[in-house]
Amino acid sequence: MTNRRKFLAAAGAAASVSMQAAPKLAIDGGEPVRQSALKADYWGTQFYDDKEKRELMDVLESKRPFRWYGPGKEPPMKVLTFEKEFAARMQTKYALAVPSGTAALVVAVNALGIGPGDEVILPAWTWHSCFNAIVLAGALPVFAEIDETFNIDPADIESKITKQTKAIMAVHLQGNPADVDRILPIARRHGLKVIEDCAQSCGASYKGRPVGSMGDIGIYSLQLNKTITSGEGGAVVTSDPVLFERAARFHDLGGLRAPHQQWLGTPQLETFIGSGYRMNEFTGGVLLAQVRKLDTIIGKVRANAKRVYDGVRDLPGIELRKLPDAAGELGTGVFIGFKNKERRDRFVAAMRSEGVPAAGPGGSVILPVQKHIENKVTVHPAWPSFTSERGRAIKYGEQCCPRTIAVLNRFGGVLMDPMFTAKDCADVVAAVRKVYPAVAG
Ligand SMILES: Cc1ncc(COP(=O)(O)O)c(C=O)c1O
Numbered sequence: 001m002t003n004r005r006k007f008l009a010a011a012g013a014a015a016s017v018s019m020q021a022a023p024k025l026a027i028d029g030g031e032p033v034r035q036s037a038l039k040a041d042y043w044g045t046q047f048y049d050d051k052e053k054r055e056l057m058d059v060l061e062s063k064r065p066f067r068w069y070g071p072g073k074e075p076p077m078k079v080l081t082f083e084k085e086f087a088a089r090m091q092t093k094y095a096l097a098v099p100s101g102t103a104a105l106v107v108a109v110n111a112l113g114i115g116p117g118d119e120v121i122l123p124a125w126t127w128h129s130c131f132n133a134i135v136l137a138g139a140l141p142v143f144a145e146i147d148e149t150f151n152i153d154p155a156d157i158e159s160k161i162t163k164q165t166k167a168i169m170a171v172h173l174q175g176n177p178a179d180v181d182r183i184l185p186i187a188r189r190h191g192l193k194v195i196e197d198c199a200q201s202c203g204a205s206y207k208g209r210p211v212g213s214m215g216d217i218g219i220y221s222l223q224l225n226k227t228i229t230s231g232e233g234g235a236v237v238t239s240d241p242v243l244f245e246r247a248a249r250f251h252d253l254g255g256l257r258a259p260h261q262q263w264l265g266t267p268q269l270e271t272f273i274g275s276g277y278r279m280n281e282f283t284g285g286v287l288l289a290q291v292r293k294l295d296t297i298i299g300k301v302r303a304n305a306k307r308v309y310d311g312v313r314d315l316p317g318i319e320l321r322k323l324p325d326a327a328g329e330l331g332t333g334v335f336i337g338f339k340n341k342e343r344r345d346r347f348v349a350a351m352r353s354e355g356v357p358a359a360g361p362g363g364s365v366i367l368p369v370q371k372h373i374e375n376k377v378t379v380h381p382a383w384p385s386f387t388s389e390r391g392r393a394i395k396y397g398e399q400c401c402p403r404t405i406a407v408l409n410r411f412g413g414v415l416m417d418p419m420f421t422a423k424d425c426a427d428v429v430a431a432v433r434k435v436y437p438a439v440a441g
Contacts, residue, residue: 023434026353033431034355038424040415043301044222044229047293047418055285065281068257079284080259083235085291091213092237094244094263097279097287098251101199101221104234105133107277108217109167111236111247112193114139116384118166120195123152124401125408126171126364130197131373138384139166140391143368145403148322148337150174150361150411153403154182161186164390167193172201172211174363175301175332179324180206180214187215195219199234200363202227203298205328212237217247225363227297227330228290230283242268250274298330300418304425305331308416311429312336315436321411335361335413336432339441344412346439351414356431358414366405368396 024030059078064070067079079097087095098104114120116138122130124143134141142160147153150173157168168187170178180196187194194215198204202220204211212218217240220226222233236247241264248260254274256267309326312318312334319337323329338344344360351358367373374397376386385391398405414428 022438025350025435025438026355027350032353032355033434034427037352037355037357038414038420038427039357040417041419042224042229043227043297043418044290044293045224047290047297051289051292052286055289056282059281059285062281067278067281067284076281076285077259078281078288079279082284082288082291085288086235087237089291089294090210090218090237092218093239093241094237096236096244096247096251096260097284098234098236098277099279099283100232101127101197101219101223101226101234102129102133103251103277104199104219104221104236105129105195105197106136106275107236107247107251108195108219109133109137109139110250110274111217111238111243112167112195113246114166117164117388119162119164119390120167120169121152121157121160121165122169122367123171123173124368124404125150125361125366126169126173126197127199128365128367128370129199130169130171131367134169135378135383135385140164140385140388140394142394143396143400145401146173146407147403148319148407148411149176149179149324150321150335150407151176151178152183154179154186156403157183157186158190161190161192162390165190165192167195167216169195169197170215171197171199172204174361175201175204175330176321176323177201177204177206177211177325177328181324184214193217199223199226200332201330203294204330206325207328211328213239216240217243222287222290228287228294230286230290233279233283233287241265245269251277297418301416302329302331304418304420305329305334305416307422307425308334308414308428308432311426312432312436315433317440318436321413331416333361333413333415334428334432335411336436338410338412338439341409343439343441344410347435348412350435350439351412351431354431354435356414356428358412360412361408362415366401366408368400369398369405 026032118139144156196215196218198211199221321335
């Protein structure tokens with residue numbers, strides 16, 4: 001309590017706006033909260049040190065950059081060790097390393113046996129990879145709205161289910177876990193699989209369980225913008241041995257290598273036609289060092305986000321982004337709802353003038369309004385996703401996601417960083433406390 005009081009005091013005179021005349025906003029010629037603009041950075045790379053260097057040197061010196069074999073006696077086994085540690089951290093039986101989050105989605109969709117004639121429900125606001133992985137399997141993507149969590153609205157899922165629906169993509173967007181306790185019962189009731197896309201939320205949890213461990217299969221991106229990173233990278237997790245075997249086989253041309261076979265026990269499947277999504281040992285080494293830092297990174301981001309939440313939540317009338325489990329959220333950004341887009345845009349502009357860059361929700365796109373999606377453009381005109389009666393009839397575009405567009409238009413916020421100092425967080429609080437009352441109306 002004392003700390004909180006001290007912290008609010010450090011947020012400056014602007015913290016007691018109700019007691020004084022409203023300070024003049026920087027956008028109107030007033031003194032800005034900060035002289036130099038605050039900037040959230042790429043999280044994982046800020047933690048690169050001798051540990052990543054050692055892992056890379058190990059691989060270089062071993063001359064075994066390929067995960068399965070090479071010259072010399074002692075294989076470094078970086079990728080395999082990463083897989084084992086990642087699975088343990090995510091509380092799943094198995095993990096498979098792949099070159100990207102997109103590759104992880106392709107592998108997961110194929111592991112579930114999703115193909116032509118099947119439908120998969122996904123949120124209207126997410127990354128291209130989600131839609132593309134479904135289409136690349138020949139299946140049909142069906143959009144559901146998001147709600148004020150910025151994640152798929154469980155209340156909108158059921159009306160999108162048809163006899164052809166095979167899976168739901170529960171995407172945990174911008175660090176915030178989707179409301180899994182509302183999604184899983186719908187899936188189970190209709191016999192659907194759940195793919196958890198944790199690309200933007202690696203390390204987040206929901207009611208004590210790591211995201212990725214609650215559905216049938218989970219995926220992560222380990223690309224530059226993500227919690228931990230090797231520049232590019234991805235992982236698939238599951239506790240189902242058959243799904244892991246299908247994923248491992250699909251990622252390596254249909255075959256199953258000895259280390260994965262040992263992990264699984266007796267194989268249950270025949271070889272089938274798979275693709276090539278193996279990770280190399282350099283990437284595995286960097287990710288091994290990074291996964292050991294995951295909890296440090298998220299501990300710092302969460303603490304910073306908490307400082308900001310605690311510093312602004314008492315503002316009269318404030319609407320914060322909904323968090324189905326506040327303790328499990330990563331704290332990627334602190335977002336506030338406004339009455340309309342005009343007020344949100346004024347907030348964003350005014351915050352920028354204060355030296356605290358704000359923005360609308362980011363890192364994803366409103367997929368149904370993308371021209372190539374509306375026009376169902378694929379690599380071949382006979383692509384099976386859109387040649388069935390359902391595929392021909394389905395309409396994308398604005399009409400399938402008006403609520404998604406409305407939510408994204410009226411929310412604005414500030415991205416957080418693990419390396420923000422207490423003073424940086426106090427500046428965010430001071431700027432919000434100065435700008436919000438002036439623009440919220
Ligand atoms: C929700 C979501 N899924 C999948 C991906 C794909 O990950 P990658 O960029 O590693 O291919 C991303 C990337 O940003 C993402 O945001």
